[in-house]
Amino acid sequence: MTNNQRNRTILNRIVFILLFSMLAISSFAQTQRFPKPEFETGYSQPSPDTPEPRALGIEYLDVLVLVLALSLASWLAIRKRSRKGLMWLSVFSLLYFGFYRLGCVCSIGAIQNVALTLSDPAYAISIPIILFFVLPLLFTLFFGRTFCASVCPLGVLQDLVIVKPIHIKPWLQKALGLIPYIYLGLAVLLAATGSDFIICRYDPFIGFFRMGASFTMILLGVVFVLMGLFVARPYCRFLCPYGVLLGWMSRFSKSHLSITPAECIQCKLCEHSCPFDVIDEPTEELKHEEKIKNRKRFTIFALLIPVWMFLGGLALSGVHGFLAKAHPDVYLAELLIKNPGLKNDTENLDVQTFLASGKTMEQLVSEASVVKSEYYTGSWILGVFLGLVIGVMLMNQFIVRKRTDYEPNKTGCFSCGRCMDYCPVKK
């Protein structure tokens, strides 16, 4: 190093340190403090490393695969009547939608995107997500839940691990079957208010697909799989919010998988073949007095539905403040109101970031109260909806539909095809 150079370096450092200390206290953080140097050695500056995301075309390829899988599943369930075919398709879907596509975006989660796009003017949903949401519903409306049979990666994962399904008492099934409605309602409420995507956050199986997740989520996944050995498809039956929508579609579907290809010979072989207990048995002829009594009860419960709806709305709107805490702004505002001392807690990142942002407490509180009022309306709607669901469920108890044969219950049947295999009537 020549003297000259050394001097330059020292000078440079002094200037540097001066600037350094000056600028450390100045507030315009984003201006260029040090000019970009003019290099004398012909150095050329690299550009930042920005790897491209997956091409959009692949997104549409996924939709194509979805359509093909749905068509094939429907054909296998209704025309070909092949349990084996459905199983192989399941394996394919598990590999493609699960392990290759990493289980995301799935039709179940798409509920939230649709809810958010309808409520938030700034959020534009993408077409492939709409298709993922709509296509399985439409297919189910025509062919039953063939999506669940062998396309949904969550469903097929659970289906493939069933070992020894236990029988669950009908009343318990009914009661647990209410959870998906609650989950659906909450997921829509939280998504529409821009608070959270709980379906994605608490997807128990996505950790397997991604081969990694937080410890609790992996644990949850393992618990679900272990439970699934004995309680067939626990997520599908007692949690899945999309299953609620699919159930509605399937109930009125145009065609549906049938246990027997021809006439049922009442051999009862299929009676216990369904691991999900969704085969409806033939009904016994009711006595005349019974019928009258049922009709009366039916009328009473039908008239009670508005009461349930009102009570539901009242109850849930009463806890809207609690629900609203799912929104980070509301949470932070309430936290600071309750513990103003937290403002001195340097460890609390959210609080410190808020204080540093220059936003005033009034602004935060007014933003939070806007969110809260959305929650008020939302929880009324949610409560009315849940009241309706419970009311209809109670009322339906007294509808006795005449059935002469063993039939899959169209709402709950996943079209897995196991019962077909048990039926001795072939053609």
Place this chain on the structure above:
Amino acid sequence: MGDKKVNRRDFINSTMRLTAAVAVGGLAGMAVGKSNSGQYVWQIDPFECTQCGRCATECVLSESAVKCVHAYDLCGYCDLCGGYFKPGVKNLETAAEYQLCPTAAIERKFIEEPYFEYVIKKDLCIGCAKCVAGCTSFGNGSLHLQILHDICVDCNECAIARACPSDAIRRVPADDPYLIKGNFSPDEPAEWVNKS
């Protein structure tokens, strides 16, 4: 009479089917009306980020998809780099104990007196934002965090976006998936993207 009953049931079924079809179609139509034919991905707005450090821990992947990116165009090639050295160091040398980065992911290369180039070794960076904080408060702010799309699995809702105390993560069009400092202005309108 039995036939009539069956007919009635069929009629109810088709009516309900039609209703369901119309409902689903309507929902889809409304969504399509608000849709965008493009795809979007998550990205960090470096002007919003406050370097809290959650990017390193909140990503659903065990190796965070967030890494430090260097906008060389903005870099001052400082000898005393606020992103490279721990505050208060006297020896501007390359030993690990003088470095801010906990994994020594930043490589310092001499270019010409008195300039140095700082290169981030992607496989070592954990996205902790320590260097970003240093560079932003004492330098040009050319070091900043970005979600790298060869690692990111593009979650339906980015787990970091939800945890970010500054709301710095938003959806951006997939055909322009980075917000590199210097290549976009902070007041660029976010048109169709949302900041959920």
